[in-house]
Amino acid sequence: MLNISNNKKARIESVEQFSTVKQLANRPHYKILNRIIIGLCLLAVLVLFLPWTQNVSGSGAVTTLKPNQRPQTIHTAIAGRIEKWYVKEGDFVEKGDTILFISEVKEDYFDPNLVNNTKQQVDAKKSSLESYDSKVKSLESQMAALSNELTLKIQQANNKIRQARLKVKSDSIDLEAVKTQLRIATTQFDRSTQLNKDGLKPLTDVEEKRLKLQDAQAKIITQENKLLTAKNELINARVEIGRLTAEYNEKIAKSSSDKFTALSSQFDTEAQVSKLENQYVNYSIRNGMYYIKAPQSGYVNRALQSGIGETIKEGTSVVSIMPASYEIAVETYVKPIDLPLLKRGDEVRVWFDGWPTIVFSGWPGMSYGTFGGRIVAIENFISPNGKYRVLIAPDKNEASWPKQLSIGAGVQTIALLDTVPIWFEIWRTLNGFPPNYYQAEPKNENSKEK
Structure with a gap:
């Protein structure tokens, strides 16, 4: 304080000298409150150490x-039109119970006899397949018969070749014999001619020898002719083997071609049969999809579609169910x-x-x-x-x-x-x-x- 004022500083007396203050300070509940506060503080500290x-x-x-x-929704696998409901919300259904019936909406499946007609097509194609199988077996038998016939024909031609060789050999021997006769006839004619000149043989004998010589010369020409004919027959027999082989190979090749054509048709028919069987099974399964059934036992929670005649697409949710167990x-x-x-x-x-x-x-x-x-x-x-x-x-x-x-x-x-x-x-x-x-x-x- 600068003490620049003339006013005196206020003097503060001690409040303890007053009896009221002394009475308030000596009240017992203040001491109890202090103890309670201290106890609570100690308790809080102890609580801090609790587990x-x-x-x-x-x-x-x-x-x-x-x-x-878990709760699940049931979907329709095919498109269709709602025709009839068999349950209502809250119903309990067993596994396999029918929930809804739908009818067909696609024109490809309108035919009520579609399954039976497809079955008839399958049977017809199977019959055609059996016919092709029989044809293939017949062609195989034909090929085997032609092969056996070719073998026999070749054996026959080989026999003709051997016969022609023997005939050529026989004609060659006969030709040599005729040549020998010709030499003998020539020698006899020359001797008779000389003896006739010497006056030892008559002219008739010379004429006889000339006749024999001419006969021998004619025989040698005939025998040479036979020999050439036999050689030609040998050549023809050899050519016949090639002709028979080519002819029967052509027949066997044609039968083999027919066989492979039949096999190709058979395999194509088998593919068609498999396709038709697949269609038949698909149509049969599709007929069973018109009835939407419960996949397991449970309660129908909610119908997600409503009404009759409403058209639904593939995979549309129909109802939701809650499994029973x-x-x-x-x-x-x-x-x-x-x-x-x-x-x-x-x-x-x-x-x-x-x-x-x-x-x-x-x-x-x-x-x-x-x-x-x-x-x-x-x-x-x-x-x-x-x-x-x-x-x-x-x-x-x-x-x-x-x-x-x-x-x-x-x-x-x-x-x-x-x-x-x-x-x-x-x-x-x-x-x-x-x-x-x-x-x-x-x-x-x-x-x-x-």
């Missing part, structure tokens, strides 16, 4: 464990940061919407109305909601899940992890750290209990 079970929370819905037990499960969704902490077989606590529940996430033993479960599957691809899907089945070692649960009911889950003090959990939460990744130590297989 807390870390957990991964998630939310989802009730589903079924197996895919074939199923194994219940829970699908929950967890954050990506929590996914590495989960594995198959982990214990999970589950509570259901509408079921009385008191939940202490950090003290699962004190919770009420929760049920045990085990993780059976973890999806490795993120869902559209930005979380990962986890499938949970009931824990067989704990109480059974309520039978009143319906598919699609809401579910909350907590997966139990490590147990830590509360102060550590508070510190972890304030710092945004993930829960502790806890794994039980593997047991030593070689260790034995004593």
Whole structure:
């Protein structure tokens, strides 16, 4: 203070000298309140050291464990027009029960006798196939007969060749004999001529010898003619073999060509038979598709089509059904940061919407109305909601899940992890750290209990 003012500084008297202040300070409930505050502080400090079970929370819905037990829609495999309904919503149907009857809308299948007509076509083509098979066998028999005939003809021609050779040889010998006779006749004629000149032989003898000489000369020409004829017959016999071979090869080739033509027609007919049989089976199956039947036993939830005479396309949903028997499960969704902490077989606590529940996430033993479960599957691809899907089945070692649960009911889950003090959990939460990744130590297989 600069004390530039003439005013005196206000003097503050001690308030303790007043009796009212003394009475307020000596009241006993202030001391009790102080003790309560101190006790609560000590209790809060002790609570910080209590055990807390870390957990991964998630939310989802009730589903079924197996895919074939989940609600499904029944589709029509072919296009058609609705003619008659056999069920209504809420009905129970057995497997194979008829749900809906549709009629044909495609002009290719309007014929009511389409299946029978196709069957007749198949039978006719099969008969044609058998005819081609018989023709092929006949041509094979014909080829075998021609081959045998060719063999016999060649043997016959070979015999003619041998005969012609023998005849050529015989005619050659006869020609040599005639030549010898000609030489003898020439010698006798010359001797008779000389003796006639010497007057020892008459002229008639000379004329006789001349006649024999001329006869021998005529015979040699005739024999040479026979020899040439025999040689020509030999050549003709050899040519006959080539002619027979060429002739019968041509016949066999023609039969073989006819055979392969018949085989080609046979194979083509077989393809047509297969195609017609395929059409016949398809038409038969299509006739059975006019009646839409239940694939399994269940309840008709909703009719997705309505009316009579309405046209539907292939693959159109007709009704949705819920299977009668199923194994219940829970699908929950967890954050990506929590996914590495989960594995198959982990214990999970589950509570259901509408079921009385008191939940202490950090003290699962004190919770009420929760049920045990085990993780059976973890999806490795993120869902559209930005979380990962986890499938949970009931824990067989704990109480059974309520039978009143319906598919699609809401579910909350907590997966139990490590147990830590509360102060550590508070510190972890304030710092945004993930829960502790806890794994039980593997047991030593070689260790034995004593």
